Amino acid sequence: MSQIELYSVSKIYTLEDIEIRAVEEVSLKIEKGEFISIVGHSGSGKTTLLSIIGGILHPTSGTVLFEGTDIYSLNEDSLSEYRAEKIGYIFQFASLLPVLTAKENLLLPTIFSKDKRANSEKKAEEYLDMVGLKEKINAYPSQLSGGQQRRIAIARALMNDPEVILADEPTGDLDEETEAEVMDFLKRINRERGITFILVTHSSELAKDATRRIRMTQGKIIEM
Numbered sequence: 001m002s003q004i005e006l007y008s009v010s011k012i013y014t015l016e017d018i019e020i021r022a023v024e025e026v027s028l029k030i031e032k033g034e035f036i037s038i039v040g041h042s043g044s045g046k047t048t049l050l051s052i053i054g055g056i057l058h059p060t061s062g063t064v065l066f067e068g069t070d071i072y073s074l075n076e077d078s079l080s081e082y083r084a085e086k087i088g089y090i091f092q093f094a095s096l097l098p099v100l101t102a103k104e105n106l107l108l109p110t111i112f113s114k115d116k117r118a119n120s121e122k123k124a125e126e127y128l129d130m131v132g133l134k135e136k137i138n139a140y141p142s143q144l145s146g147g148q149q150r151r152i153a154i155a156r157a158l159m160n161d162p163e164v165i166l167a168d169e170p171t172g173d174l175d176e177e178t179e180a181e182v183m184d185f186l187k188r189i190n191r192e193r194g195i196t197f198i199l200v201t202h203s204s205e206l207a208k209d210a211t212r213r214i215r216m217t218q219g220k221i222i223e224m
């Protein structure tokens with residue numbers, strides 16, 4: 001059994017009577033600890049596929065198994081538990097809550113976890129330090145640059161010790177140097193903690209580091 005298994009997964013959006021086949025008959029097996037990169041043109045279905053794996057978006061058809069469990073046959077509570085405990089999601093677009101400080105944004109996913117508050121606070125400080133933003137701990141997103149907001153979103157995705165990190169162009173708006181730092185950090189987490197890492201990127205340079213590379217074209221995948 002692989003950690004993640006997709007069988008003939010499709011997602012069809014309907015927009016004013018027009019059907020958009022965003023993901024089409026994708027079957028894929030992912031082993032624990034793999035580092036997979038996904039490249040493909042804009043609109044090829046990368047974010048849709050990631051959302052389906054992350055338990056955020058019900059596919060139109062097909063099956064998604066996590067450690068043998070069909071996640072979309074779970075009830076809403078169990079599906080949210082899957083999202084909260086197994087998955088760290090770094091969204092394509094900034095997703096911090098503007099009314100919360102950097103540290104509060106990191107603590108948000110831990111509200112329902114069994115971890116002690118003091119532990120979570122310590123971890124939040126440690127992760128902010130790891131992404132080089134220790135001094136911004138009490139800053140609000142509006143007081144931070146786009147790249148700094150990204151790094152906070154990356155730190156936040158790790159707070160619940162996920163088993164899988166889904167990263168949708170996590171370094172999209174970072175300068176080269178910060179991009180390299182953030183990628184090194186993510187790769188280290190993948191290697192040292194055996195966290196599965198699925199990276200959507202436009203950069204063939206970044207994709208090259210993966211142990212497995214996938215290209216998406218019009219909703220379909222091709223292994224490279």
Ligand SMILES: Nc1ncnc2c1ncn2[C@@H]1O[C@H](COP(=O)(O)OP(=O)(O)OP(=O)(O)O)[C@@H](O)[C@H]1O
Nearest residue numbers: 013014015020022041042043044045046047048049
């Ligand atoms: N909520 C939605 N409703 C209708 N169509 C959608 C919706 N979300 C995405 N689509 C369409 O599905 C297709 C795949 O979109 P998706 O966001 O998965 O692409 P992507 O590969 O992530 O693109 P990008 O590289 O630009 O982020 C596109 O044609 C898009 O317009």
Ligand SMILES: [Mg+2]
Nearest residue numbers: 046047048092
């Ligand atoms: Mg996308």
